[in-house]
Amino acid sequence: MNCSSFFYWGSKGKNTDRPVNEETKRKIMDAAIELGYRIQKDSGTGYMSKNPFKHIACVVPQHLIENHPYFTEVLAGFHDRMNELGYPSAIVRTSDEVSDSDRIKTLIRNEEIQGVALISWYDQEMIELLEKENVAVLGVNWNDERLSVPVVDCDRIFSARSAVHHLIEQGHERIGFIGGPAYSRKMDNDERDDPGIY
Known part of the structure; x- marks a missing residue:
């Protein structure tokens, strides 16, 4: 035949x-x-x-991959879940590696990418390009109401308020804030100022 x-x-x-x-x-x-x-x-x-498997790419800023243990766990979670579902491991790229349209198109074509998780970083033009290429987009660990992309995130302000409230109930009066890198200065300030941490 x-x-x-x-x-x-x-x-x-x-x-x-x-x-x-x-x-x-x-x-x-x-x-x-x-x-x-x-x-x-x-x-x-x-x-x-020819390739029935779902290929997913995770795009993360370089400094988060190198210096932030939280994101190591996030990426491990992607890897473990893809394994459980019988799919190949997620392909991880830094935001610098896919910083222009030619690079992201090459990744999509060469790796047959069907979905991209943008972790703690995004670029509006890239999202539009991915949508034009019929690639599903998911945001992880960022929040911007202007975008129509589904996002998985925690409510940092609620979490900070709850933590401060708990510490005050325990009798603490001087509360400090140590946070990882935020997507924006406004978000970083909101997480501190809104719950009353200065």
């Missing part, structure tokens, strides 16, 4: 309602494997793809 006839017979063998004998199905599967396709036998969809 040559490559050009494979697609016709492969589709017919996998998707038709008419009975196809088992020998023909086996030949189709053998040809698919020989051509480099990975077969998802349990999907029930009959869908065959």
Whole structure:
């Protein structure tokens, strides 16, 4: 079976309602494997793809990868969850490595990226480019109401208020604030000033 006839017979063998004998199905599967396709036998969809796996990229500022243990845990969480789902590990790039449209397009094309998690950093032009390329975008650890991107984040101000309230109940009067790098100076100030930490 040559490559050009494979697609016709492969589709017919996998998707038709008419009975196809088992020998023909086996030949189709053998040809698919020989051509480099990975077969998802349990999907029930009959869908065959050269790469059926979801490839996710995480983009993180360099200084956070090097100097912030919280983000090591965030990236480990992505890795573990992708593993649990049977997908390849997330591809991690620094924001500098994908800083222009050519670089991000190359990453999407070469690694067949279907989703990007922008961790504690984003660029509006990059988000627009990813959306044009039909790549799902998720923000992690940032908050900007102007964007329509889904974001996973914690309520830092509520958390800071709760911590200050707890410390005051314990009798503490002088409370300091040590925080990691914030996306913006305003966010950093809000996290300190709003709960009453100066």
